[in-house]
Amino acid sequence: MAHTLPDLPYAQDALAPHISAETLNFHHGKHHASYVSKMNKAIEGTDKESLSLEDLVLKADSEGDQGLFNNAAQTWNHTFYWNxxxxxxxxxxxxxxxxxxDRDFGSLEGFKNAFSEAGAGQFGSGWAWLIVKDGKLAVRKTLNADTPLTEAGAVPLLTMDVWEHAYYLDYQNKRPDYIETFLDKVVNWDFAAENLANSGQ
Structure with a gap:
């Protein structure tokens, strides 16, 4: 069964002026849609067609199928990012x-500093994450399509896309401004809290 591009959880202009409708139109409607389409083509007619998206990411990673992993992981990462x-x-x-x-970063500012450094310090394309592992919160940064899903024991709570297409139309080369706006204006703490509660950690 083919996977489908999930709808955004809000209207395309709902994050404006911080993230514009034009950015979401390209980012969701073109980039995310392309990952879904390429992933579906790669699994069509194979035994992977019946796998859930998470299982598909893990299977592609374990088999070293980089092409499938890139498209499946980016499909998953983007859905997580919208939320x-x-x-x-x-x-x-x-x-x-x-x-x-407060316990694991010293304060909210301590977390913001660590998360901002991960996002700004990711050379090229990638992601910044808040995860929980072994009962402790931590920040991760991943390159390109990489995701904490493949890290044993890690449960993603929150992510920020730092590929240029996530922010360039609105912020040009000012990635730090995008990161600051993400944390101050659009981050969904309720989503992170729900993921933490469901993590069992």
Whole structure:
């Protein structure tokens, strides 16, 4: 069964002016759609057609199928990214997530600094992540299509895309400005908190 491009969880202009409708039109409607299409072509007529998206990512990784991995992981990463943002996001987390951020990063500012450094310090294309592993929150950065899904014991909670197509129409080469806006204006703490609660860690 072919995988489908998921709808955005909000209107295309809902994150404006921080992330424009034009960016989401290209990013979701062209880039994300292309990953889904190429992934479907790669698995058509094979025993991988019946796998869930997460299992497909893990199978492609374990078999060293880089082409399939790139498209399956980018399909998964992007869906996770859309949900990592929301209109009128930002602010501060609450509850268990807030307590754990204070415990593991010293403060919310400590987390923001670590996350911003991961995003700004990722040379070329990639991602910044908040994960939980062995009961502790941590920041990861991954190159190109790589994802914490392939790291044993790691559960992704939140991600930020730092491929240029995620921000160039709105911020040009000012990646740090995009990162700051992501954290202050659109980050979806509720999504991260839900993922933490469901992680069992």
């Amino acid at each position: 990592s943002m929301k209109p009128k996001g930002g602010g501060a987390p609450s509850g268990d997530l807030a307590d754990r951020i």
